Amino acid sequence: MSELTLLVLQLGFLLLLWVFIFAIVYALRSDLFGQRVRKLQPDAAAVAAPAAASAFPSSPVPAAAAPTAPVAHAPAASGGANGELASSENATRLVITSGTKSGAEFPLGHDEITIGRSSDSAIIIRDDYTSTHHARLMQWNGRWMIQDLDSTNGTFLNGSRVTVPTPIPLGATVKVGATTFELRR
Amino acid sequence: MSDARPASARTATPPEGIRRIRMPQKLRNLEFWLLIVACFINAAAIVLVQLGALGRVDTQLVLLGAGLSLLVFGLHIAMRFVARDADPFLLPIATVLNGLGIAMIYRIDIAEGDAGWESAAVRQIAWSAIAIICAIATILVIRNHRVLFRYTYLAGLVAIILLLLPLVPGLGREVYGARVWIGFGDIATFQPGEIAKIALAVFFAGYLVRNRDSLSMVGTKFLGMQFPRARDLGPLLIVWALSMAVIVFQRDLGTALLYFGLFLVMLYVATSRLSWVVLGLSLFIGGAIIASQTLDYVGNRFANWLDPFSDARFNADPGGSYQLVQGLFGLANGGLIGTGWGQGRPDLTPVPQSDYIIASLGEELGLAGIFAILALYLLFVARGFRIGFAGQDDFGKLLGVGLAFVVALQVFIVVGGVTRVIPLTGLTTPFLAAGGSSLVANWIIVALLLRLSDTVRNHPRLVIDG
Numbered sequence: 001m002s003e004l005t006l007l008v009l010q011l012g013f014l015l016l017l018w019v020f021i022f023a024i025v026y027a028l029r030s031d032l033f034g035q036r037v038r039k040l041q042p043d044a045a046a047v048a049a050p051a052a053a054s055a056f057p058s059s060p061v062p063a064a065a066a067p068t069a070p071v072a073h074a075p076a077a078s079g080g081a082n083g084e085l086a087s088s089e090n091a092t093r094l095v096i097t098s099g100t101k102s103g104a105e106f107p108l109g110h111d112e113i114t115i116g117r118s119s120d121s122a123i124i125i126r127d128d129y130t131s132t133h134h135a136r137l138m139q140w141n142g143r144w145m146i147q148d149l150d151s152t153n154g155t156f157l158n159g160s161r162v163t164v165p166t167p168i169p170l171g172a173t174v175k176v177g178a179t180t181f182e183l184r185r
Numbered sequence: 186m187s188d189a190r191p192a193s194a195r196t197a198t199p200p201e202g203i204r205r206i207r208m209p210q211k212l213r214n215l216e217f218w219l220l221i222v223a224c225f226i227n228a229a230a231i232v233l234v235q236l237g238a239l240g241r242v243d244t245q246l247v248l249l250g251a252g253l254s255l256l257v258f259g260l261h262i263a264m265r266f267v268a269r270d271a272d273p274f275l276l277p278i279a280t281v282l283n284g285l286g287i288a289m290i291y292r293i294d295i296a297e298g299d300a301g302w303e304s305a306a307v308r309q310i311a312w313s314a315i316a317i318i319c320a321i322a323t324i325l326v327i328r329n330h331r332v333l334f335r336y337t338y339l340a341g342l343v344a345i346i347l348l349l350l351p352l353v354p355g356l357g358r359e360v361y362g363a364r365v366w367i368g369f370g371d372i373a374t375f376q377p378g379e380i381a382k383i384a385l386a387v388f389f390a391g392y393l394v395r396n397r398d399s400l401s402m403v404g405t406k407f408l409g410m411q412f413p414r415a416r417d418l419g420p421l422l423i424v425w426a427l428s429m430a431v432i433v434f435q436r437d438l439g440t441a442l443l444y445f446g447l448f449l450v451m452l453y454v455a456t457s458r459l460s461w462v463v464l465g466l467s468l469f470i471g472g473a474i475i476a477s478q479t480l481d482y483v484g485n486r487f488a489n490w491l492d493p494f495s496d497a498r499f500n501a502d503p504g505g506s507y508q509l510v511q512g513l514f515g516l517a518n519g520g521l522i523g524t525g526w527g528q529g530r531p532d533l534t535p536v537p538q539s540d541y542i543i544a545s546l547g548e549e550l551g552l553a554g555i556f557a558i559l560a561l562y563l564l565f566v567a568r569g570f571r572i573g574f575a576g577q578d579d580f581g582k583l584l585g586v587g588l589a590f591v592v593a594l595q596v597f598i599v600v601g602g603v604t605r606v607i608p609l610t611g612l613t614t615p616f617l618a619a620g621g622s623s624l625v626a627n628w629i630i631v632a633l634l635l636r637l638s639d640t641v642r643n644h645p646r647l648v649i650d651g
Contacts, residue, residue: 009233010525014550016229017557020222020281024274024564027215101649111577120575120641125649179649 086144086170086183094123094137099179108183112138115176116149129153129177135162143167144183146174153177213265216273220261223277224254227284230526234292237527246291249310250284256317263321264635267328270642271635272572278565279616279631283313283624285558286617288526289538289545296532305538305619312621316628323632330637334580337391344384347377348427352434364435378431378440379613379626382447382591383633389448390583393455397579400456424448425465429472436482439598439610445469446594451587455579490608508535512544512603516555523551538619540611543603558617559600566593572638585637588630 084090094106094113106113106123114121116134125134131151138145147165148155155162156175173180231250235242257280264271291306299305327333333340351357351364358366368374393400400417424445431441449465452458476483485504492498493506493513500507511534518529531537531545538545547555569589576582592615599618602609613623 006237006525006528009236010522013226013229013233013526014522014553014557016222016226017281017554020219020226020277021557021560021564023219023222024278028274028564096647096649099649101647104647104649106647114577122577123647123649127649 084170085167086172087142088139088144089142090185091144091170091183093184094181095184096179096181097173099125099127101179106181108144110139112136116151125177125179127177127179130179134176137168138165140165140167151176210265210269212271212273213261213269216261216264216276219273219277220257220280223280223284224257226281227254227288230285230288231291233526234288234295235527237525238292238295239527246306246310249307250287253284253287253310253313253317254280256314256321260317260321260324263324264639268324268635268639270639272568272638274568275565275631275634275638278561278568279628282558282561282565282616285546286542286614286619287313289531289542289549289617290619292527292549293532293538293545295527296530308621309619309624312624315621316624319625320628320632323629324636327633327636330581330584330633330640331578333387333584334391334394337388337395340384340391341388344381344388345427347381347384348431350377365437365440374621376613376620376622378437379620379622380629382443383588383626383629385444386447386451386584386587386591389451390580390587393451393583394579397455400452400458400461425468425472429476433476433480437611438483438486438608439602439612442469442598442610443591443594443612447587447591450590450594451583454573454586455583486608486610490605493605508541509603509605509609511535512541513605515541515544515548516604519548519551519555521552523547523549523554525549539613540599540618541603542614542618543600546617559596562592562596562615566590566596568638569634572634572641575641576637577641581637581640585634588634592627592630 088108088110091108094108096102096104096106111122113123114133114136115123115125115130116132117124117126117130118132121133131149131153133149134151135146135148135155138147144167145165146155146157146162146168148162156173157166157168158172159175168174168183171182171184173182227250228247231247232242235246257276260276264276287306287309290309291304294300294304294306350367353367356367357364358368365376365378366374367377396417427444429441431437431444445465449462452461452465473483477487478484482504485501489498489504489506489509493509498506499510515529515531515534518524523529526549529545529548531541531548534541534544543555543558546558550557566589569585569592573582573585573589576585595612595615598607598610599612599614601607602612613620615623615627
């Protein structure tokens with residue numbers, strides 16, 4: 001083996017080592033620089049806007065039904081007979097009641113559920129009103145509590161802003177950004 | 186998406202809108218390709234050592250290394266079944282570091298003419314095999330890290346017993362003045378303190394999750410910082426006393442620094458009170474100053490650190506700066522790209538394959554190689570912190586941070602000591618240095634971090650795009 005061959009092999013080895021490192025760094029780039037902000041495609045937004053505009057005058061009922069339904073629910077939930085607090089025994093799912101994923105369900109287990117824009121969250125809401133770590137649902141003595149994690153736009157339970165961890169009644173409306181959800185049996 | 190599992194037990198199919206952010210097998214496939222590169226790097230390192238030092242290729246050790254690669258792929262396959270959402274980078278990084286260590290130990294064997302079971306490299310390969318089997322066992326047995334939370338105090342007890350084992354007469358062994366080994370018969374075989382650091386991390390995490398409120402909320406304000414009550418200070422003082430006892434009775438500065446640093450960082454992460462860190466650091470510095478005045482070997486380390494090149498220190502025996510200076514000369518001889526595998530003289534430094542493996546690697550791989558190794562450690566530790574950051578439960582968060590930090594601090598203490606940033610203390614470089622107990626402990630740390638990262642990702646998610 002000549003000196004030169006060994007030198008070339010040594011340089012090749014160091015290069016390989018650094019290629020390995022940069023391969024890892026490249027695969028990690030979303031961790032280092034954050035998630036890419038996804039914007040609505042301009043044509044998709046253009047299609048959505050007239051569709052909404054035309055839907056509103058022609059059929060006001062479904063368009064109006066979505067936002068008003070939870071509001072109608074809220075007083076019933078907060079007051080009187082239906083005001084049972086959600087606990088690990090009686091609540092099994094979280095249902096989205098308004099927003100783009102209206103109707104979607106999320107199973108409630110025993111773990112806490114984090115809500116926010118970050119991809120670490122259990123419920124990831126990517127809109128203009130949601131903070132990176134916005135709020136969390138946690139169990140406290142078996143009861144489901146909502147805690148606001150110092151979010152910019154706040155978390156609302158039955159229309160009032162949540163400042164301290166608050167127990168959630170079954171069927172009460174929780175609002176995060178433009179999304180509302182409730183806990184159901 | 187063939188591998189989409191039902192998100193809830195009640196419904197057979199995932200409800201609409203629930204999906205996984207990342208497809209788990211995608212992560213495992215990424216890991217597979219990185220592992221292939223990692224194994225190629227390791228094989229190339231051994232072949233280059235043989236070309237540089239012997240001038241020919243000897244297939245025997247390459248075959249032994251290939252056997253080790255098979256075990257690593259065994260761990261990979263086990264993860265495809267029981268931890269499919271685990272982090273894909275930890276395993277390849279650990280593999281490369283382990284392989285570079287084996288290559289350098291083999292290179293020093295060649296220089297010293299060791300072969301067969303006399304050869305430290307063969308023993309290192311055997312220990313790596315045991316360590317990886319331990320990691321596979323860990324990931325198969327511990328299916329949920331929260332199981333460890335139940336055994337908080339048991340872990341603390343195990344840690345203290347492991348720490349005290351070397352002091353048992355007949356079992357403990359003294360090597361280079363430090364009584365941190367246990368052995369049977371004439372051979373010193375195992376350093377229980379390495380395993381103790383994992384048990385301590387589990388104990389600290391569990392203890393702090395249980396008691397963090399009283400530690401962070403209560404106390405008196407002084408100098409703009411909140412200082413804790415005396416009764417909450419108890420655990421801090423106990424750990425401090427324990428690490429000072431390690432210094433005095435086992436003559437092992439590095440381990441004491443490691444345990445105390447681990448405890449301080451986990452305390453800080455759990456309570457976010459700077460006062461704990463200030464208090465802890467002043468306790469440690471106070472203890473270290475007293476130790477350097479009263480204990481000879483600690484005082485020697487300080488003197489070597491401040492003035493290694495003076496004749497008096499260089500020629501002092503025992504406790505001179507000969508090793509430190511040889512290591513520095515080795516690093517200087519390496520220069521930017523090193524002398525090349527097998528072409529330097531790392532064997533001139535005492536213990537070049539364990540405490541001083543960083544200086545040996547620095548000589549043969551140069552600054553470019555040392556920075557690559559440090560970058561690998563950086564990525565490893567960053568992944569660990571990331572796992573801790575993304576964790577769902579407080580115990581998992583603290584354990585992830587603690588385990589990652591223990592690796593980081595160990596690298597800092599060793600590399601800092603060799604490069605004369607801090608006084609030299611004897612600790613093993615994680616994954617690189619020759620030593621079975623260190624390998625077993627670090628591979629178990631890898632398995633635990635993999636398990637944590639799997640639990641972090643492995644829960645249903647709902648994505649709402651506004």
